[in-house]
Amino acid sequence: MSYKANFRIWRGDDEGGELADFVVEVNEGEVVLDIIHRLQATQAPDLAVRWNCKAGKCGSCSAEINGRPRLLCMTRMSTFTEDETITVTPLRTFPVIRDLVTDVSYNYVKAREVPSFKPPEGLKPGEYRMQQVDVERSQEFRKCIECFLCQNTCHVVRDHDENKESFSGPRFLMRISELEMHPLDTEDRVETAQADHGLGFCNITKCCTDVCPEHIQITDNALIPLKERVADRRYDPMQHLFRRIRKQ
Amino acid sequence: MTASTGPTGRARIEARTLRTDRWWLSPLLTAAGLTAFVVYGLVRTFANAHYWVPQYNYLAPFYSPCLSEVCVEGSAHFGRWFPDLGWLITPPLFVLPFVLGFRFTCYYYRKAYYRSFWLSPPACAVAEPHSKYTGERRFPLVMQNLHRYFFYAAIPVASVLTYDAVIAFKGADGGVGIGLGTLIMLVNVALIWAYTLSCHSCRHIVGGKLTHFSRHPVRYRLWTLVSKLNGKHMQLAWASLISVGLTDLYVALVASGVLTDLRLFN
């Protein structure tokens, strides 16, 4: 049941590159990553691609297939017709290193800027008690495999490189949400979410949610609730009043 | 287009997008749908007629609540708060800011019009045409953060529509009756409520803001319910938008005599 498929793969580096054409064998049940591997083994041994688990668990093999950000290892060939030309390009938002491999260090820089979990004082390891209902929201966000597809797709940085400085991207705004919803965390990140991580850039257009291979409801469950928390703190005069009264 | 070239070290791919599917279809449909609604709304607002069917107590949702001196006989259930300010200031204009504001600042509609009208972005992984982008950080868009106040205002509005639906159970003889119009109004108000309660701000207020659900079992239950609805917020936004339009149209047609209401009972 095998056939020959037409592939166009972007080859090059930061100095330039182009789409190269390949004709390659495809067998039943294969995913795009299998085809890239076949190309490496038979036609282009130095074709650079990043991958690890080949099971959708590590988030290494992110690329764009026919213009859509996806995991190479979770895109089955059966989703294409046999006469379709399949175009594979590197993530657009990050600097390219070579072929399909990009420099994703932006994400690690942003990760390092989110204030870490701050455990409650006086609780020793082993004494933590949390209810399942209280951890479930954060658990959804912790499914993230850090494929950075959401970061790549978000137009705030995809179309405006200059915003990278002041916008941490959906993945790390979600990380802030995760910690804010953590039942035992004692740090407050609501201010910094808006001021330093650029939550206000997000216009909730949901492309992050669309591409997330873990099907995390990033926009609905993380970003909008965070926006609401920021509104409580910053923009809602009534809440201001409430807080004042409470304090007194 | 700054996205694909320049000193950013990105792969130089000139195409604005390599998507091969019909990515433009969805923003196009959205734009068409929203435009149709706005046009219809304008026409109806300034027509200032055919919104009340006294026989069956049908009040067109665009004119509810009717709060002006100029409201036709029997349609002002909650008093006449505003004087006659001329033909340009029709009754809907007193309520519309709240109703439209609610939809305009709604997280879903924001997504819809940012994508379809402002093209920011037109579709995922399709470059937007603007050279600068600041999001919702500055005036006026920073005002979107006040959405919750529109949510508060939406509750009395939905309540009024509920009242309208209840009194529409009026028969030709003045007793209890049901017509197609009654049913339409009932469905409409159900959709309006579902849409209103599925609001993200509502979800936040009833429980989302809590860190410990386990200490607030009742609010957790509410949050769970609202979350279920919230998952369908987009669908409800469209369904309620269409139902408001159709309900209004139906009442208008009956009121103007183009249609006669189909009576099911009395």
Place this chain on the structure above:
Amino acid sequence: MSEIERHAYDVVVIGAGGAGLRAAIEAREQGKRVAIVCKSLFGKAHTVMAEGGIAAAMGNVNSRDNWQVHFRDTMRGGKFLNNWRMAELHAREAPDRVWELETYGALFDRTKDGRISQRNFGGHEYPRLAHVGDRTGLELIRSLQQQIVSLQQQDFRDSGDYEARIRVFAECTVTELLKDDGAIAGAFGYWRETGRFVLFEAPAVVLATGGVGKSFKVTSNSWEYTGDGHALALRAGASLINMEFIQFHPTGMVWPPSVKGILVTESVRGDGGVLRNSEGRRFMFDYIPEVFKDKYADNEAEADRWYTDPDSNRRPPELLPRDEVARAINSEVKAGRGTPHGGVFLDVSTRLPAEEIRRRLPSMHHQFKELADVDITAEPMEVGPTCHYVMGGVEVEPDTAQSRVPGLFAAGEVAGGMHGSNRLGGNSLSDLLVFGRRAGLGAASYVDGLSARPAISQSDVDSAAQWAQAPFNAAEGGEVENPYTVHTELQQSMNDLVGIIRKGGEIEQALENLEQLKIRARNAAVEGHRQFNPGWHLAIDLRNMILVSECVARAALLRTESRGGHTRDDYPGMDPLWRKQVLRCEADGDGIAVTSLPQPEMRSDLLDLFEREELQKYYTDSELAGHGELP
């Protein structure tokens, strides 16, 4: 030779999986400057794939659980070949290590009273695996990763530099360890991105490089598992033990071909899934070995009752240790009772409501749906054995994790001894934390004890560089090989000849093949330049895979018995005399020499934890003289 990038650290940790990260955290907490070097991006190490859980006798679900029970289960699972001291430390310290993760921000699934929930797993007497759905490894690695970030933020506050005391060198492969006067002096490697060489000067190196599964065709392991750490240790003069023991996980996917080998977590069985052959029979009842008869149910009714009432029923045989289940599946398929694609059926759809399956096994549901078009809530899965874990590894001092080379430490899958001949599910993640921490501690105190820092000689650096570059020059030597082809042949040979069932003659054949492959690997040539060149990377890894495969084959040939992850068709029984012996591999020229060592004797208070009847199944009578006799 051009100028090489140099870095000086107190401790260099090779590997950013659970073991490496925990070691790095510990060394940093001890005040050391630490480098973490890893082949892939930070947070992508193999640990991320672990699904089922992390074993620790916290007793949250069944309060009868304690470290002694865990210790017993571990020894039984390893068929008493485990290094008892490692098993003891592991069982005692695992709960603390898991609780510690919560202070890093980990969110495990909870019990009703708010503690960490624990689930059943093969070979564990009580529910013992702390878990997060079926993505426990992800939680583990993310928590450690985030703790490292947290420490870096601390350093940033103190010094203005995030990387003042911990720096991650991601996508950087170490190809050689360097020594000074018999002790570790540093490590040599290359950046995958640029192909440039990099030198780490450090008195202590912690190996945490994981396993060797990529030498086998059907495997649940990723490309990283090329046995680099094993090979680095060998070349540095350290020894490996127990290399004949390879765990074949009973349930890997078998279809479609391109995903063959991808793991189906054991939790499917722990949560109620059952194995059936093509005739619909729950065949595991036919395969309960003598040594386990009193612990496992011999009929379906009792087995099913166990899920709700584990105290008065014996457990279902699907939860036997992995080696037993894998062999049983192998036999069923051989006997012609397999599925259309050569596996057996694993069914949870008739055992749990769909909703429950989606909640408890979300990533399995997702994996089958996406990759095989199978809805596991409605139909059975097809599964078969897959190469999963290597029990063997670097021979270490249990308390400090130091190898026989001063300054070289090893923890995690790359270390040997802890799991004996077979690892229990969930015991790896806890192993990573317990011995990762100990290795970090060991390395820190080793550095404290040094009077002078070792020096690296330029000639060692030059020859390391030459060695790494060889594949670019191979083409000059005449016969040219494609590294991808050599790799495929290696995998096929190991899979067929030194796989789940072994025979003396076949192993000898494999060794012959390995000699050939060794020569061909030397001729493996690559094109292009050094910048992110996967062909070159593979050519380098290939040499490690061949070296380690030779260890596996040589040790397997010598051990003339069947035990745990080593099954000899020609020696089907377990031999108590072999329990006393451990096979040690050392580098010998460009090959491997294997010697036999006596197994250290278990401390008597630990031996007393077992019934004499049980010990008799493993020990010779003379060894048991004086133990557990009636007064």
